Amino acid sequence: MSIRKIIADKRDGHELSSDDIARAIQGYVKGEVSEGQMGALLMAIVLRGMSIRETLALTTEMVESGQRLDLTEIPGTKVDKHSTGGVGDKTTLVVAPLVASFGIPVPKMSGRALGHTGGTIDKLECIRGLTTQLPPDRFRAQIRDIGVAIAAQSDAMVPADKRIYALRDSTATVESIPLIASSIMSKKLAVGADAIVLDVKFGRGAFMRDLASARDLAHVMVEVGSLAGKKTIALVTRMDEPLGEAVGDGAELVEAIETLRGNGRSDFVELCEIVAGHMLVLGGKTESPEKGRELARHGIQNGAGTAKFRELILAQGGDDSVLSDPQKILQNVIRTCVESPSSGYITNIDARLIGTAVRDLKAAYGECESRRLCGVWLHVRMGAGVSKGESLAHVLSPQGTTVSASLVQAIQKAFQMGEQPQHSSPLLAETIEH
Helix, strand or coil, X not given: CCHHHHHHHHHCCCCCCHXXXXXXXXXXXXXXXXXXXXXXXXXXXXXXXXXHHHHHHHHHHHHHCCCCCCCCCCCCCCEEEEECCCCCCCHHHHHHHHHHCCCCCEEEEECCCECCECCHHHHHCCCCCCCCCCCHHHHHHHHHHHCEEEEECCCCCCHHHHHHHHHHHHCCCCCCHHXXXXXXXXXXXXXXXXXXXXXXXXXXXXXXXXXXXXXXXHHHHHHHHHHCCCEEEEEEEECCCCCCCEECHHHHHHHHHHHHCCXXXXXXXXXXXXXXXXXXXXXXXXXXXXXHHHHHHHHHHCCHHHHHHXXXXXXXXXXXXXXXXXXXXXXXXXXXXXXXCCCEEEEEECHHHHHHHHHHHHHCCCCCHHHHHCEEEXXXXXXXXXXXXXXXXXXXXXXXXXXXXXXXXXXHHHEEEECCXXXXXXXXXXXXXX
C-alpha cells in the first residue's frame, strides 16, 4: 500500500495493519517517506488515535529501526524504570544504584532536559570526568560487571523514534497517548530489560496535567509492555509541587547523593522507596511492594546504595569524591534569597513555574558548563506556615552573575499563600498492572 493511502486510511479513522505501519516507519528511516508525509500521518494519529495493536506495531517498528541490546547472557531478571518527567525528579540517580545493590541488574538509558523538566543525563554529567556515552558493548559489559549503567540514548538505538520525536515537536503532534507510549516503550524494549517500572506523573509540573490522562497513558504502556513479553507496572504519581528540595542539574545531584546517604526529604525518599520496592518485587528479591520498600530503606541506611553508586561513577570515569562531599558540586554558586511577601500558610508550590524559571535561568548560559549550576533550592513545602520576609527558597547561579528581579518574582509567585494550612495529597495515586 502506498504511503498516501496509509495516511488517508488513518485520516478516515481506519485501523492500520502491521504491514502499513512497517511501510511508513521503514520508509521514513530510509528517506522514501518525506517529512511532510510523516507529519501528515502523525497528525492523523493525533486526531484519530490508535488501537493497542497499532500502538504495539508502531513500538515494535521503532525498536527494529536500530540496535537492540541483548542482555540474555547476564544472569538474573533485568529491571528498568522510567519516569514521564517532573520538576525535581532525580529518582533514577537514587533508585538505579540502590536496586542494583541487591543484585538486580539495572540497565538504564536516560534522556536530557525536555521542556520545563530536567534530564537524568544532565544531572549525572555534573560529576567531573563521568561519561554517559556508552557504546553497546561497554554498556553490556558494565551491566555484567557491576550490575548497573546509566547512559545517554544512543543514535544507534531507536533512530526512528529520535527522528519522529523531532518532527512531532515541530508539527504540534507531541500530545498523543499512542505516540507518547510508543516513544517511551520503544526505548525500554530496545535496552534489553525483562521487566519495567513506569512512573507516570500528573499535575501542574507534569506533561500529563490530570489523573485521567495519566491513567490512560499508563494503561496503554502497561498493555504494550505486557504484549511485548515484559512484566510492566505503572505507578501513577502526583507532580503538583516540586519533588524534594532541589531543582536544577547540580542541585538535584547533590540531593540525590544526600538521599543515598540517608539525608533525603520525606516526599522524595517516599517516591524512591516506592519505585525501588516495585523493582525489587519484579527482580524476585521480595514478594510484596511493602517489603520491597523496607528493603530499599535498609539499603539506604546501611550504605549499600551509596557503595553501588560509587562503582557506577568509577566505571564511567567519574570523580567519586563527590560522594564524600556532595556540596563541592555547588561550591562556585551564589545564592539569591526569595523572600515571602506576606505571612500565612503555603497552599501550593507551582512546580511548572519553578521548572520554567530554572529552564530560563539555564538558557542564559547557552551550552556553557556553568548552566549546570543554575537551580532553585526550596526551604518550605506545602502546609508550612511562614512569616513575611522569611526565606522561601534560594536561587542558585554561577559566581559573578546577577539574578534578575523578574526571575526572583517569578519564583516568588510559585508559592501561593492562604490563611489556613493545606496538606499534599498522597504521592501515589494508583498502581496499574496487567
